[in-house]
Amino acid sequence: MSAKAFVTRRMTxxxxxxxxxxxxxxxxxxxxYGKCSNPNGHGHNFTVEVTVAGDIDPRTGMVxxxxxxxxxxxxxxxxxxxxxxxxxxxxxxxxxxxxxENIAVVLWGLLAGRLPPGALHEVRLVETENxxxxxxxx
Amino acid sequence: MSAKAFVTRRMTxxxxxxxxxxxxxxxxxxxxYGKCSNPNGHGHNFTVEVTVAGDIDPRTGMVxxxxxxxxxxxxxxxxxxxxxxxxxxxxxxxxxxxxxENIAVVLWGLLAGRLPPGALHEVRLVETENxxxxxxxx
Amino acid sequence: MSAKAFVTRRMTxxxxxxxxxxxxxxxxxxxxYGKCSNPNGHGHNFTVEVTVAGDIDPRTGMVxxxxxxxxxxxxxxxxxxxxxxxxxxxxxxxxxxxxxENIAVVLWGLLAGRLPPGALHEVRLVETENxxxxxxxx
Amino acid sequence: MSAKAFVTRRMTxxxxxxxxxxxxxxxxxxxxYGKCSNPNGHGHNFTVEVTVAGDIDPRTGMVxxxxxxxxxxxxxxxxxxxxxxxxxxxxxxxxxxxxxENIAVVLWGLLAGRLPPGALHEVRLVETENxxxxxxxx
Amino acid sequence: MSAKAFVTRRMTxxxxxxxxxxxxxxxxxxxxYGKCSNPNGHGHNFTVEVTVAGDIDPRTGMVxxxxxxxxxxxxxxxxxxxxxxxxxxxxxxxxxxxxxENIAVVLWGLLAGRLPPGALHEVRLVETENxxxxxxxx
Amino acid sequence: MSAKAFVTRRMTxxxxxxxxxxxxxxxxxxxxYGKCSNPNGHGHNFTVEVTVAGDIDPRTGMVxxxxxxxxxxxxxxxxxxxxxxxxxxxxxxxxxxxxxENIAVVLWGLLAGRLPPGALHEVRLVETENxxxxxxxx
Numbered sequence: 001m002s003a004k005a006f007v008t009r010r011m012t013x014x015x016x017x018x019x020x021x022x023x024x025x026x027x028x029x030x031x032x033y034g035k036c037s038n039p040n041g042h043g044h045n046f047t048v049e050v051t052v053a054g055d056i057d058p059r060t061g062m063v064x065x066x067x068x069x070x071x072x073x074x075x076x077x078x079x080x081x082x083x084x085x086x087x088x089x090x091x092x093x094x095x096x097x098x099x100x101e102n103i104a105v106v107l108w109g110l111l112a113g114r115l116p117p118g119a120l121h122e123v124r125l126v127e128t129e130n131x132x133x134x135x136x137x138x
Numbered sequence: 139m140s141a142k143a144f145v146t147r148r149m150t151x152x153x154x155x156x157x158x159x160x161x162x163x164x165x166x167x168x169x170x171y172g173k174c175s176n177p178n179g180h181g182h183n184f185t186v187e188v189t190v191a192g193d194i195d196p197r198t199g200m201v202x203x204x205x206x207x208x209x210x211x212x213x214x215x216x217x218x219x220x221x222x223x224x225x226x227x228x229x230x231x232x233x234x235x236x237x238x239e240n241i242a243v244v245l246w247g248l249l250a251g252r253l254p255p256g257a258l259h260e261v262r263l264v265e266t267e268n269x270x271x272x273x274x275x276x
Numbered sequence: 277m278s279a280k281a282f283v284t285r286r287m288t289x290x291x292x293x294x295x296x297x298x299x300x301x302x303x304x305x306x307x308x309y310g311k312c313s314n315p316n317g318h319g320h321n322f323t324v325e326v327t328v329a330g331d332i333d334p335r336t337g338m339v340x341x342x343x344x345x346x347x348x349x350x351x352x353x354x355x356x357x358x359x360x361x362x363x364x365x366x367x368x369x370x371x372x373x374x375x376x377e378n379i380a381v382v383l384w385g386l387l388a389g390r391l392p393p394g395a396l397h398e399v400r401l402v403e404t405e406n407x408x409x410x411x412x413x414x
Numbered sequence: 415m416s417a418k419a420f421v422t423r424r425m426t427x428x429x430x431x432x433x434x435x436x437x438x439x440x441x442x443x444x445x446x447y448g449k450c451s452n453p454n455g456h457g458h459n460f461t462v463e464v465t466v467a468g469d470i471d472p473r474t475g476m477v478x479x480x481x482x483x484x485x486x487x488x489x490x491x492x493x494x495x496x497x498x499x500x501x502x503x504x505x506x507x508x509x510x511x512x513x514x515e516n517i518a519v520v521l522w523g524l525l526a527g528r529l530p531p532g533a534l535h536e537v538r539l540v541e542t543e544n545x546x547x548x549x550x551x552x
Numbered sequence: 553m554s555a556k557a558f559v560t561r562r563m564t565x566x567x568x569x570x571x572x573x574x575x576x577x578x579x580x581x582x583x584x585y586g587k588c589s590n591p592n593g594h595g596h597n598f599t600v601e602v603t604v605a606g607d608i609d610p611r612t613g614m615v616x617x618x619x620x621x622x623x624x625x626x627x628x629x630x631x632x633x634x635x636x637x638x639x640x641x642x643x644x645x646x647x648x649x650x651x652x653e654n655i656a657v658v659l660w661g662l663l664a665g666r667l668p669p670g671a672l673h674e675v676r677l678v679e680t681e682n683x684x685x686x687x688x689x690x
Numbered sequence: 691m692s693a694k695a696f697v698t699r700r701m702t703x704x705x706x707x708x709x710x711x712x713x714x715x716x717x718x719x720x721x722x723y724g725k726c727s728n729p730n731g732h733g734h735n736f737t738v739e740v741t742v743a744g745d746i747d748p749r750t751g752m753v754x755x756x757x758x759x760x761x762x763x764x765x766x767x768x769x770x771x772x773x774x775x776x777x778x779x780x781x782x783x784x785x786x787x788x789x790x791e792n793i794a795v796v797l798w799g800l801l802a803g804r805l806p807p808g809a810l811h812e813v814r815l816v817e818t819e820n821x822x823x824x825x826x827x828x
Contacts, residue, residue, distance in 0.1 A: 297613075310619060373612070377608045381557070381608065407561060407562070408562075409560070
């Protein structure tokens with residue numbers, strides 16, 4: 001029997017960001033992003049949920065060892081983003097407006113390269129208790 | 139690169155309801171709905187999660203502006219349902235038994251007409267911490 | 277060694293209510309309670325947290341057997357209030373406006389009589405994720 | 415109109431388990447499962463979310479009566495697993511390593527046989543606030 | 553009967569901050585605040601819980617009208633702090649290091665002046681799901 | 691100005707335990723602890739909230755450096771209890787029935803000795819989403 005399951009690991013990080021498109025006027029930015037374009041930025045406790053999909057290995061009873069997933073996520077999420085300013089401190093956001101959508105896409109890119117091909121199924125980003133985004137690559 | 143993402147906004151409302159089908163006998167209603175058919179009704183803090191799907195606009199970094207989604211949801215959920223009795227006060231439930239399933243379907247109908255065609259992906263309704271329903275239209 | 281500890285058990289109930297004082301005018305009620313005075317009522321998933329305080333019994337390692345506390349709370353909370361309309365179906369609210377504060381006081385009265393004298397320490401009532409009340413008797 | 419909806423009921427259980435494969439060496443078990451292979455076991459408050467999918471019955475407004483789903487889940491989850499040691503007390507785990515993945519698969523098997531054919535859509539198992547698994551059968 | 557109760561309202565805000573004392577050396581700041589002293593700041597979804605204590609008014613069944621408390625909190629918390637950089641955008645933090653402790657103290661000061669004398673009982677600030685602070689004035 | 695504040699850090703651990711008093715008969719144990727006395731044990735995701743009280747240091751804006759509190763809790767909670775069987779693997783529970791009350795008392799003892807005298811204010815232990823205990827020493 002091969003059984004396909006989805007395994008998710010959750011991690012949080014606290015970061016600052018500012019939503020602003022330099023190619024637009026101040027007024028356009030204000031209309032588009034409202035108080036999210038505050039020049040000095042603001043921040044969130046972001047939650048990331050990374051889902052890996054695959055068959056359960058009968059020898060281990062696992063799709064993917066959660067310790068390994070934790071190690072990858074610690075490197076990408078905790079070391080890479082936690083207690084940083086996404087716009088100013090994180091190279092992966094150079095030229096990318098750090099909306100929740102784009103954070104999910106950037107995380108997908110950083111995680112996919114560190115996981116077995118095809119393993120990554122979904123990146124879910126919770127920005128506040130009222131806003132979430134998910135991205136499945138493509 | 140076009141990247142498809144799913145964006146969700148959560149909103150709560152507190153409402154009363156009663157589960158009762160007038161076409162059935164009192165005994166049938168009792169068997170079917172149990173204490174949910176209490177004549178004087180009861181109520182819940184409902185949570186609605188509305189998910190919109192689409193490509194991320196490279197200019198804005200967004201699938202859909204959450205402020206616009208919040209405006210639509212405020213109109214439909216907060217103004218339309220909050221602190222009301224679903225059976226007696228809300229026209230959309232005339233002739234509709236306000237089960238969690240039907241609330242999700244009614245919300246879908248009210249929201250779809252206020253959003254761009256094809257944008258609405260899912261309405262999820264949390265009735266209690268132990269009961270949830272989701273509806274994807276169709 | 278006698279060690280004093282506080283033991284809490286949580287239980288939820290879903291009920292309807294209406295905030296309205298018959299001794300006041302319609303306008304006064306509207307000003308005071310806003311949409312909470314909607315004539316057909318609304319409702320909530322209420323959470324009750326009952327805290328009992330006392331010394332830990334060295335023989336059992338317990339302040340109070342949680343099974344006994346659960347039994348008392350099931351009788352008072354689940355059997356007495358769940359899926360009811362507090363204004364119309366619950367004798368203890370005759371003449372009492374079922375605000376969160378008064379629900380906590382009424383619960384205190386119902387619980388204290390079923391627990392050992394002095395054991396009840398606090399009744400906490402969560403009305404929504406944004407509103408809570410606590411009452412310590414007196 | 416036939417409307418397909420997804421209905422989920424959540425239930426918790428507290429159980430002990432140990433991750434260990436008797437076919438592997440002590441060292442292999444340690445490398446694979448780390449502190450999860452502690453000989454005397456550990457435990458969790460597991461949360462199970464069972465999702466049933468189907469058309470909403472226009473007569474009842476329901477996909478599936480939640481009371482019936484609760485009855486099935488009480489039998490399988492509460493009576494079958496709660497306050498037990500999964501490795502030693504639960505026949506369904508004879509020869510099965512009780513990883514989160516396998517617990518979801520075992521629950522699927524136990525639930526599917528007690529529900530109408532095709533009704534069961536997903537079993538989601540939350541092991542800790544940071545680890546979840548979902549299984550959709552197959 | 554006069555009955556004293558505690559009424560709490562919860563509100564969230566998302567803000568940026570940086571922990572840094574200009575009177576200390578860079579090395580002392582790093583030792584003291586670690587990654588919280590990152591020059592470009594970071595941020596959080598802060599949760600504020602404001603508790604008011606008093607006797608329940610028999611005419612209204614309330615200690616304090618939650619709509620009035622919400623109005624005060626919207627002014628202080630949402631208008632004053634949300635989507636801002638606490639160090640750079642908020643006058644009340646001039647010369648104050650915005651640690652969780654100090655945010656609670658500053659909020660106490662801003663709220664106490666807008667509430668009846670003696671009404672304010674506690675300000676609780678949740679910085680992350682793992683860190684909270686409470687302050688009772690004095 | 692000296693301002694007294696309460697600072698709390700939360701940490702989780704997953705452990706197995708069994709409630710059983712060897713000095714009592716099997717029947718007495720069954721009556722007292724019910725399914726919690728299952729011979730092979732069960733387990734929980736416990737949450738510990740440790741509260742430290744003191745004046746805010748004007749130089750740091752802190753009552754107590756949360757990094758130091760985290761270090762102490764990691765040693766006591768994560769290294770000492772996580773993924774263990776409290777009855778069989780943890781010396782501090784020799785001769786102590788690991789009820790929630792006693793776990794809080796044991797944690798108090800282990801933590802107080804590693805914190806400045808008088809700093810520890812409360813240990814709160816959440817055993818399940820419905821059961822919590824708090825202990826303030828004495």
